[in-house]
Amino acid sequence: MQDENFVNGLIEFIKKSPTPFHAVQTMVEILEDAGFKRLSETDQWSVDKQPAGERCFVTRNDSSIIAFQMNQSLLEHGIRMLGAHTDSPCLKVKPNPEIINNHYLQLGVEVYGGALLNPWFDRDLSLAGRVSYLNENGQIDHQLIDFEKAIAVIPSLAIHLDREANENHSINKQEHIAPVLMKLPENSIDKDADFKKLLLKIVNAELEKYTTISNAAKILDYELSFYDVQAPAVVGLHDDFIASARLDNLLSCYTGLMALLDKEGKQNKLLVCNDHEEVGSVSAAGAQGPFLKSVLSRLCASEEELSRVIACSLMISADNAHGVHPNFADKHDANHGPIMNEGPVIKVNANQRYSSNSETGAMFKHLCDLADVPVQSFVVRSDMACGSTIGPITASEIGVRTVDVGVPTFAMHSIRELAGRWDAFYLYRVLKQYYN
Numbered sequence: 001m002q003d004e005n006f007v008n009g010l011i012e013f014i015k016k017s018p019t020p021f022h023a024v025q026t027m028v029e030i031l032e033d034a035g036f037k038r039l040s041e042t043d044q045w046s047v048d049k050q051p052a053g054e055r056c057f058v059t060r061n062d063s064s065i066i067a068f069q070m071n072q073s074l075l076e077h078g079i080r081m082l083g084a085h086t087d088s089p090c091l092k093v094k095p096n097p098e099i100i101n102n103h104y105l106q107l108g109v110e111v112y113g114g115a116l117l118n119p120w121f122d123r124d125l126s127l128a129g130r131v132s133y134l135n136e137n138g139q140i141d142h143q144l145i146d147f148e149k150a151i152a153v154i155p156s157l158a159i160h161l162d163r164e165a166n167e168n169h170s171i172n173k174q175e176h177i178a179p180v181l182m183k184l185p186e187n188s189i190d191k192d193a194d195f196k197k198l199l200l201k202i203v204n205a206e207l208e209k210y211t212t213i214s215n216a217a218k219i220l221d222y223e224l225s226f227y228d229v230q231a232p233a234v235v236g237l238h239d240d241f242i243a244s245a246r247l248d249n250l251l252s253c254y255t256g257l258m259a260l261l262d263k264e265g266k267q268n269k270l271l272v273c274n275d276h277e278e279v280g281s282v283s284a285a286g287a288q289g290p291f292l293k294s295v296l297s298r299l300c301a302s303e304e305e306l307s308r309v310i311a312c313s314l315m316i317s318a319d320n321a322h323g324v325h326p327n328f329a330d331k332h333d334a335n336h337g338p339i340m341n342e343g344p345v346i347k348v349n350a351n352q353r354y355s356s357n358s359e360t361g362a363m364f365k366h367l368c369d370l371a372d373v374p375v376q377s378f379v380v381r382s383d384m385a386c387g388s389t390i391g392p393i394t395a396s397e398i399g400v401r402t403v404d405v406g407v408p409t410f411a412m413h414s415i416r417e418l419a420g421r422w423d424a425f426y427l428y429r430v431l432k433q434y435y436n
């Protein structure tokens with residue numbers, strides 16, 4: 001695959017994936033097109049232990065996914081694993097969301113994860129996610145929806161009403177960020193302002209596309225989040241950057257998926273993309289839950305075999321890194337400021353906030369050499385707190401040797417982040433090498 005195609009594919013993937021549910025749905029479509037077989041966690045699996053090229057995937061909560069391909073004996077060769085996460089910081093709609101305020105309809109939102117809130121103001125926002133409903137036959141069912149068009153905005157307060165805005169501006173998460181959806185004829189809830197009625201209409205419009213599924217009669221629950229409708233774009237005088245929402249971490253999900261699909265792989269290979277990384281990974285579908293371990297167990301005949309397989313396996317945890325920002329260069333250790341378009345970054349932390357060690361770091365550097373890709377190192381300033389990712393969580397849950405890597409980015413957790421245009425392709429080449 002060429003860089004041009006790769007970047008366009010990444011942009012399409014992010015556009016189609018406004019929520020973790022949509023990211024998994026998009027990945028499922030790509031996997032099924034490539035001939036991967038869907039497994040269900042509730043069925044008995046008949047995955048051949050040593051098949052040539054058996055390709056399968058399984059999802060959990062519609063928001064986490066594991067895909068794998070067996071090429072040789074698991075016991076002898078273990079499995080090359082790659083981890084990323086499907087979720088990104090965002091604003092999630094509350095259960096009783098309608099707010100009527102001065103003739104405007106707003107929706108109450110909770111902040112999901114460590115969102116950088118300032119960039120959410122004055123954006124054209126749409127809404128997407130999963131809706132659970134009672135159908136006309138009295139059964140509970142679920143449907144993904146996406147309003148697609150801009151339906152809301154969080155307007156800034158004019159500087160004339162807040163003269164200190166450029167010096168001291170703080171955002172109150174309860175008071176200041178409810179998106180405005182419409183101007184109401186009356187200052188009260190009418191049929192237009194009933195959110196569940198609106199959802200019922202949207203869900204049924206979606207269901208009409210499938211003649212076999214009966215209509216929704218009642219909305220029971222939902223997980224919906226706002227997103228920016230501005231499409232991802234290649235930007236910069238010489239097209240050096242990709243600007244987009246959710247680069248953290250859909251960039252790694254897409255890159256890992258493309259590497260997994262590559263036909264040349266001789267290794268047993270697995271991709272796990274978990275939800276809930278941005279809120280600590282503690283959930284049934286998160287990296288601290290049993291999803292990965294359960295899948296690995298089902299591929300092994302016994303506990304002993306599982307332990308032996310894990311002992312000869314490897315995990316690369318891919319999640320974006322902080323590039324050194326030219327306006328804030330003192331936020332980085334002077335010797336460890338990753339530069340965009342100079343290759344993926346190995347993340348190191350003496351206190352194991354990242355899982356890399358000298359053995360796995362050496363393995364990744366060697367892979368970069370083999371793939372002819374430059375590589376960088378990141379260590380947070382010694383006087384600053386270090387972030388974390390699914391790497392150390394997976395390593396401690398499973399006991400597998402792990403390295404934390406990622407491409408350098410700016411504005412992590414903004415509604416529009418920035419990555420180097422070449423780095424995702426560099427990472428793809430290294431991951432392809434890893435799987436091969």
Ligand SMILES: [Zn+2]
Pocket residue numbers: 085248249277319320389
């Ligand atoms: Zn991340």
